Amino acid sequence: MCASVKICGLSDPRHVDAAVTAGARYLGFVFFPKSPRNVSVGHAAELMADVPVGVAKVALTVNADDVLLDRIVSETVVDMLQLHGAESPERVVEVKARYGLPVMKAIGIAGPDDVGQIELFAGVADQLLIDAKAPRGADLPGGNGISFDWRLVQRKYWPCPWMLAGGLTPDNVAEAIRLTGAKQVDVSSGVESAPGIKDDRLIAAFCAAAQAAA
Numbered sequence: 001m002c003a004s005v006k007i008c009g010l011s012d013p014r015h016v017d018a019a020v021t022a023g024a025r026y027l028g029f030v031f032f033p034k035s036p037r038n039v040s041v042g043h044a045a046e047l048m049a050d051v052p053v054g055v056a057k058v059a060l061t062v063n064a065d066d067v068l069l070d071r072i073v074s075e076t077v078v079d080m081l082q083l084h085g086a087e088s089p090e091r092v093v094e095v096k097a098r099y100g101l102p103v104m105k106a107i108g109i110a111g112p113d114d115v116g117q118i119e120l121f122a123g124v125a126d127q128l129l130i131d132a133k134a135p136r137g138a139d140l141p142g143g144n145g146i147s148f149d150w151r152l153v154q155r156k157y158w159p160c161p162w163m164l165a166g167g168l169t170p171d172n173v174a175e176a177i178r179l180t181g182a183k184q185v186d187v188s189s190g191v192e193s194a195p196g197i198k199d200d201r202l203i204a205a206f207c208a209a210a211q212a213a214a
C-alpha cells in the first residue's frame with residue numbers, strides 16, 4: 001500500500017489542483033498570521049470549496065481559541081483540525097467534543113526525551129503528526145524545513161494513525177518512509193520554491209516518491 005500524502009500550507013487554487021492531481025489525500029491550510037502560508041478564513045473557504053470528496057481538508061492552527069475555531073468550522077468545509085501549538089491533552093478532548101471533527105495533534109521531536117509526548121496524546125487525538133521540534137526562538141512551531149532523527153520513531157506502534165513531518169522533500173521522503181515505516185507523510189517547505197510559494201513540479205515529485213516508496 002502506498003503512503004498517503006498531506007500537502008500543507010496551500011494558498012493558491014492552482015497548487016490545490018496540483019496537489020489533488022498528484023494524488024494527495026490531505027490538503028493543509030494554515031491559520032497562523034506569522035506564517036508565510038497564512039490564509040484568511042474567507043480565502044480558505046474558497047480554496048476548500050472545490051476539493052473532491054475523498055481528499056481531506058485540514059485546518060492547521062496554533063493555540064487557537066474557540067473564536068477562531070468557531071469561524072473556521074462554521075465558514076469553511078473543513079474535515080479535520082490540526083492543533084500545532086502547545087495544546088494539552090485536555091484541550092484536544094475539548095476541541096473534539098465542541099466541533100465533532102477529527103483532531104490531529106502535532107508533536108515536536110528533537111531528541112529521545114520528546115518521544116514520551118507521543119504516548120500522552122495517542123489515546124486522545126484521532127491522528128498524530130510527528131514533526132521536528134522548532135528551534136528555540138523560532139517564529140513558527142512547524143514549517144521550518146527541519147528534520148529530526150527518524151530512528152527515534154522507527155517501527156513504533158501507537159494506537160492511532162500518525163503522519164511523519166519535518167524537512168521532508170522529494171529527495172528524502174522515500175528513505176524516511178523506509179526507515180520509519182510511516183504510512184502517511186506531511187510536507188510544506190519541501191515543495192516550495194520560496195517560503196510560502198508552492199511549486200507544482202515539486203508537489204508532483206513528492207507525491208510520486210511517497211507513493212512509490214511504501
Ligand SMILES: O=C(O)c1ccccc1N[C@@H]1O[C@H](COP(=O)(O)O)[C@@H](O)[C@H]1O
Binds near residue numbers: 028030037140141166
Ligand atoms: O507551514 C507552516 O507555516 C506552519 C506554521 C505553523 C505551524 C506548523 C506549520 N507547518 C507544519 O509543519 C510541517 C512540517 O513543515 P516542513 O515540511 O518541515 O516545512 C508541515 O507539514 C505543517 O504540518
